[in-house]
Each structure stands twice: as structure tokens, then as C-alpha cells.
Amino acid sequence: MYHILEEIKLDLNFNILFADNENILNDTIKNFNNYLIITDREYLNINHQFVLNETPVNISKLVEKINIEFLKVQFNNQSEFKVNNYIIDLNSREMSAKNIKLKLTEKEINTIIFLSKSNKPVSVDELQEKVWSYQSGIETHTVETHVYRLRKKILKTFDDNKFIISKKNGYQIN
Known part of the structure; x- marks a missing residue:
């Protein structure tokens, strides 16, 4: 998934980062106050996750879902x-x-x-x-x-x- 999003990142309005384990993920998100984690499993004690467990997925639908999740995160941050x-x-x-x-x-x-x-x-x-x-x-x-x-x-x-x-x-x- 990361590689697909990395290829189309110019068409996205967010940055793409890769973390292959929970420790790296925790260290990475400490530097951000606005983030969304796309994962195939849910991590405990980590906010702003979008669990992608239905594959295959239409890429335009995926980008739409990701944008909706970002809007939710932004709404909560601004609240x-x-x-x-x-x-x-x-x-x-x-x-x-x-x-x-x-x-x-x-x-x-x-x-x-x-x-x-x-x-x-x-x-x-x-x-x-x-x-x-x-x-x-x-x-x-x-x-x-x-x-x-x-x-x-x-x-x-x-x-x-x-x-x-x-x-x-x-x-x-x-």
C-alpha cells in the first residue's frame, strides 16, 4: 500500500511515511500533530488509525476514504x-x-x-x-x-x- 501511495503522492494532499513496526511508528508520530495511520491491523494506544482490511480496493475510493479520515482528524484537533x-x-x-x-x-x-x-x-x-x-x-x-x-x-x-x-x-x- 505504501508503494502505491508513494507513486501517486503528487495527487494527494498529505505526506506519506513508512513505519514497519510499532516502535518506529510511535517515534514517527511524536513529530506530528496531524497524522493518519493506514494499517492492516489496529495498534493499541495509537490514535488516528484507518484500518484497511478489505482488499483489493479501488484507488480513487481509497484516496476518498483517506481524505475523509483526515477531515475527521482535523475536526477533532480543531475542537x-x-x-x-x-x-x-x-x-x-x-x-x-x-x-x-x-x-x-x-x-x-x-x-x-x-x-x-x-x-x-x-x-x-x-x-x-x-x-x-x-x-x-x-x-x-x-x-x-x-x-x-x-x-x-x-x-x-x-x-x-x-x-x-x-x-x-x-x-x-x-
């Missing part, structure tokens, strides 16, 4: 967002740390992600505009209320009262 010691699963809308999970709303996730991407405190006006899509200058306490409730949820679940901190010119992830 997690790491902020400090927490992992936010965008698909399930959960924040987790040390096997403790907290359900979040879409706005809470968007707020955390927006704050985490900023190196400086983010003003209430900027959060209103960028996260809530409000026009600037509208008098509302939506941001303050949401941040207050979010901080309270994080404190109750993770006992962390310093995750989102207030500065004189806005909010910031600590």
Missing part, C-alpha cells in the same frame, strides 16, 4: 482549545481540568477564547462589539453580568477565582 491548565472542547461546550468538567454556553466559550487571545486587558466595549456584536456606545451591563456569572461557575467547579481577572481597563485571562 480543543487550551487555555492555561484548562481544555475547552468546542464541540461539547465543556471546559475541563483534572477530570472535572464544566458545561459552558457559546458566549462563555467565545468570551474565554477572545480574552485568551489578547495579551492585554480587554475593555467591556471591545467585548460588547467583538463577542456580542453590539454597537459601541450602547449602555448595557451584559458583559459584566456574563463575566460575573462565568467567574462564579469557574470558582464553584474548579475553585479558581483568578482565571478571569479584572483590571482597571478591562478583563484578562490570568
Whole structure:
């Protein structure tokens, strides 16, 4: 299979590597964060495997299946967002740390992600505009209320009262 894929690799949108045993395979995938293993048997404790146990196979169908598997891997890789010691699963809308999970709303996730991407405190006006899509200058306490409730949820679940901190010119992830 490797030799066939190697021959047509110019028509593929992924790289081809060969590993003939599990140790080499483990060493090889350590260098990649986006990979798919095509194998004739399933390896334990290795992610992103496509087991090819039906042969012969139409090469165009094979390439289509491989691309679908890559899309699945990419979707799963993009579904997690790491902020400090927490992992936010965008698909399930959960924040987790040390096997403790907290359900979040879409706005809470968007707020955390927006704050985490900023190196400086983010003003209430900027959060209103960028996260809530409000026009600037509208008098509302939506941001303050949401941040207050979010901080309270994080404190109750993770006992962390310093995750989102207030500065004189806005909010910031600590």
C-alpha cells in the first residue's frame, strides 16, 4: 500500500511515511500533530488509525476514504482549545481540568477564547462589539453580568477565582 501511495503522492494532499513496526511508528508520530495511520491491523494506544482490511480496493475510493479520515482528524484537533491548565472542547461546550468538567454556553466559550487571545486587558466595549456584536456606545451591563456569572461557575467547579481577572481597563485571562 505504501508503494502505491508513494507513486501517486503528487495527487494527494498529505505526506506519506513508512513505519514497519510499532516502535518506529510511535517515534514517527511524536513529530506530528496531524497524522493518519493506514494499517492492516489496529495498534493499541495509537490514535488516528484507518484500518484497511478489505482488499483489493479501488484507488480513487481509497484516496476518498483517506481524505475523509483526515477531515475527521482535523475536526477533532480543531475542537480543543487550551487555555492555561484548562481544555475547552468546542464541540461539547465543556471546559475541563483534572477530570472535572464544566458545561459552558457559546458566549462563555467565545468570551474565554477572545480574552485568551489578547495579551492585554480587554475593555467591556471591545467585548460588547467583538463577542456580542453590539454597537459601541450602547449602555448595557451584559458583559459584566456574563463575566460575573462565568467567574462564579469557574470558582464553584474548579475553585479558581483568578482565571478571569479584572483590571482597571478591562478583563484578562490570568
